[in-house]
Each structure stands twice: as structure tokens, then as C-alpha cells.
Amino acid sequence: MTNGGKTTLTNSLLKALPNCCVIHQDDFYKPQDQIAVGEDGFKQWDVLESLDMAAMLDTVQAWLSSPQKFARAHGVGIQPEASDSHILLLEGFLLYSYKPLVDLYSRRYFLTVPYEECKWRRSTRNYAVPDPPGLFDGHVWPMYQKYRQEMEADGVEVVYLDGMKSREELFREVLEDIQNSLLNCSPEELPAPTPARPARPQGPGHGCSHRTARPAASQPDSV
Numbered sequence: 001m002t003n004g005g006k007t008t009l010t011n012s013l014l015k016a017l018p019n020c021c022v023i024h025q026d027d028f029y030k031p032q033d034q035i036a037v038g039e040d041g042f043k044q045w046d047v048l049e050s051l052d053m054a055a056m057l058d059t060v061q062a063w064l065s066s067p068q069k070f071a072r073a074h075g076v077g078i079q080p081e082a083s084d085s086h087i088l089l090l091e092g093f094l095l096y097s098y099k100p101l102v103d104l105y106s107r108r109y110f111l112t113v114p115y116e117e118c119k120w121r122r123s124t125r126n127y128a129v130p131d132p133p134g135l136f137d138g139h140v141w142p143m144y145q146k147y148r149q150e151m152e153a154d155g156v157e158v159v160y161l162d163g164m165k166s167r168e169e170l171f172r173e174v175l176e177d178i179q180n181s182l183l184n185c186s187p188e189e190l191p192a193p194t195p196a197r198p199a200r201p202q203g204p205g206h207g208c209s210h211r212t213a214r215p216a217a218s219q220p221d222s223v
């Protein structure tokens with residue numbers, strides 16, 4: 001959710017994880033003159049239609065087709081000795097409402113804070129386009145509720161994170177979880193070609209999509 005602490009957490013993870021790239025959803029906002037004005041009189045910054053999600057998907061696909069090339073193009077140093085895994089972090093407030101992306105994720109995290117905290121944090125922020133008076137209660141919060149309800153009704157599974165925890169605690173919690181999922185993707189645990197893959201906790205996803213595709217014979221014993 002807005003002001004849950006996504007950027008703060010993402011920046012810490014980015015520094016800690018090897019071969020890690022990030023894509024920020026806010027970078028895909030349409031130009032301001034293409035943001036509709038709703039019946040409520042507010043510019044609709046918090047609806048999916050205000051973002052160029054096709055362009056965001058293209059960027060994710062570019063990473064999927066070659067994480068090394070993507071990392072090089074974005075100035076991320078490759079550390080081949082660290083592991084042969086690559087990680088892509090997506091950071092944004094409407095990541096689980098755009099169908100073509102929903103099943104691509106290996107892990108889905110959702111930071112939440114209570115209404116009062118969210119409103120307070122938001123009031124301290126300076127966005128490129130400042131919030132007009134009444135935007136939070138008239139648009140931001142209702143849209144947050146709407147999209148979250150839809151996500152839950154659609155059965156999109158997420159790992160909820162309590163955004164009231166300290167920055168450090170959240171960082172440790174998620175870092176550990178990511179490291180565990182990397183371990184669970186070690187070659188000896190990759191599914192054999194014929195039997196069905198055991199159910200992953202978060203639905204189909206891409207599972208080990210962060211692993212750079214390599215011929216099985218050349219894979220190391222562990223990540």
C-alpha cells in the first residue's frame with residue numbers, strides 16, 4: 001500500500017542481494033495530461049489505467065530473457081562467484097492487480113500499515129505532483145481498499161508484512177525469506193521432468209525464474 005515502506009525495504013534488499021535488479025512501478029506513470037479526472041474531481045493517480053503496465057511488463061520480460069544483459073544495461077555489477085541466481089525486485093502499489101504480471105512472481109509481499117499511520121506518513125511526503133487537499137480520503141484510501149478487496153477476491157496469495165515493524169526487522173524478515181526461497185530452488189530440489197512439481201506456497205508463479213537458465217549438467221551443486 002502507499003507509504004507502507006516499500007521503497008525503503010526495496011533499497012535495503014537491493015544493497016544486500018547479489019545480482020539484484022529493481023523495477024519501480026512509479027516509473028511507469030503516464031504523462032500528467034493523460035491522467036483522468038474522476039467524478040470525485042480528483043486526478044486518478046491511484047488507478048491502474050494511470051500506469052503504462054504494458055511497458056512495465058515489457059521491462060520485466062527483458063529481464064527474464066537475459067538477467068545478465070539487463071543487469072549490465074542498468075549498471076548492476078554481476079558477481080558470478082556469489083551464485084548463478086539473479087533476482088528482480090518489483091516495487092509498487094498496484095503490482096498484484098495487473099493479471100499478466102500476477103503469475104510471474106516467485107514471491108509476493110504486501111506491506112500494510114493502519115489508516116492513521118498511512119495518512120500521517122503520506123502527509124509528510126513530497127510527490128512530483130503534490131497531493132491536493134482531500135486526496136487521501138477522497139481517492140487514495142478508497143482505491144487502496146478497492147484494489148486490495150479485488151486482489152483477495154481473486155485469490156492472489158501474498159505474504160503480508162506489518163509495516164509498523166522497524167525498518168531493520170522488516171529487512172531481516174524478507175531477506176531471510178528470499179534466501180530461503182533461493183535455497184529451495186537449488187538444483188537437487190528442482191523437479192524431475194516427469195512427476196508433478198510439489199505445490200509451491202504461492203501458486204504457480206515462475207518459481208525458480210530468478211535462476212539463470214543453464215543446461216542441467218553444468219549447474220553447480222548448490223546455490
Ligand SMILES: Nc1ncnc2c1ncn2[C@@H]1O[C@H](COP(=O)(O)OP(=O)(O)OP(=O)(O)O)[C@@H](O)[C@H]1O
Nearest residue numbers: 001002003004005006007008009121163165166167
Ligand atoms: N518500517 C518503517 N517504520 C517507520 N517509518 C517507515 C518505515 N519504513 C518507511 N518509513 C517511512 O515511511 C515513509 C514512506 O516510506 P517509503 O517511501 O519507503 O514507502 P512507499 O511504500 O515506497 O511509499 P509510496 O506510496 O510513495 O510508494 C517514509 O517517510 C519512510 O521514511
Ligand SMILES: NC(=O)c1ccc[n+]([C@@H]2O[C@H](CO)[C@@H](O)[C@H]2O)c1
Nearest residue numbers: 002026029045046093127128129140
Ligand atoms: N510518481 C508520480 O508521478 C506520482 C504523482 C502523483 C501521485 N503519486 C502517488 O504515488 C503513489 C504510488 O507510489 C500513489 O498513491 C499516487 O497517488 C505519484
